[in-house]
Amino acid sequence: MGDRFEYVDVGVDGDDGPIVSGFSARIPAEGLTAMVGPSGSGKTTLLRLLNRLEDPDAGVVLLDGADVRAYDVLALRRRVQYVGQVPVTFPGTVAANLGAADPEALVARVGLPPSLLSREADRLSVGEAQRMCLARSLALHPEVLVLDEPTAALDTASKAEVEALVRSLADEGLTVVMVTHDPRQASHLADRVVEVRP
């Protein structure tokens, strides 16, 4: 299988000095790729380049061999679903947040009970909210799931559940790219590890 993404000599400038410079890496289409590095190494910024919440100041990011900037940005973002570190709930119920035709199937897929659909989203626990965010992304039928420290805010039990869910999504054929600061999580969960150095 070919590469889903390729970073080619990518640089991103911050207000005081570069956040990322001269970064190159490949992310295969198959399986789960973890990007590992200490905090401050620019991992989050690298993820945000994949769905174009930001663009690099130098170099290029390729998706299926073409510059990400060559795609329609709104279509790209639906294809490449990004879920941030802190789950973001919108006002309204879980069902309203999902905004999908078949919310029962979605919550079932992420392991939430259907009774949660009528609950206000801001009353969910962090673990439930994180899974709801995953369900909201899956509703768009993405090809790629980009996750920024998806378990950083979770307790041990929720962490194991979200890890299992992410693993199963990768096994079902989604390209999963995940950032983590934890090398052990990367080695036991990922098919491939990309090191990010500050």
Add this chain to the structure above:
Amino acid sequence: MNDLSGAISYADVALAVALVVVAVAISRVRGLGLEGDMAVALGRSFAQLLAVGYVLAFVFDGHGGLSAVVLAAMVATASFTAGRRARQVPGASVVAAVSLGAATLGTLGVLAGLGIVPVEARAVVPLGSMVLSNAMISASLVMTTLRHDLAAGRREVEARLSLGQTAHHASLPWQRRALRSGMLPIVDSTKVVGLVALPGAMTGMILAGAEPLDAIRLQMVVMYMLLGGNAFAAVVAGELTVRRLFTADHQLVRGLRRTAP
């Protein structure tokens, strides 16, 4: 004549300065440190009003075509002021100029088009300046509120963008709030008009000797005009501010993204 139209001489104005002297004395005695500002305010108000008086006298005296120039200069000044207030929005003065220009032209256009007011310098210039000064406050409130709230809510904004929403769609909840904040002052003052304060247009007519029932009809037109003008300025300023705070590729501009990691 038992009205004040033409009854105030420059000597009367000089006597009224006595009240400013009282204000300066209060500032001095209580240590407010406002004496300098008051002197500047006195000097500026005298010079600015004198200049405007001569300009308007010239325009009304057979040079009505210059009304457009006078209004354009007022729009420019108001845009500069609103733009400086909202300087964290890139190109704020341009945003203000477009929204204030559109609000003033649009509102005067409706009033003239419906035949409510005559297309004469004596009507268009004062009414336009009233729309403008209110819309200026509205536009700068919308710009500053939107900039502040989008920065504070950028996680949610970016979560919406990540789901494939356009910048316009993703920012709608914040636009709504900003537009409300820009319009509430005029809505509130319209509600209590006449109860809390007798507004300027009506007061002016009454002082000039008009019948109160004539004066209130003008005031009604003025209030409705201000409501419409504010709404117009707020919605245009909101839409243009969003365009300045997002890139064409539906990304938050760098200044808003990098406020935190």
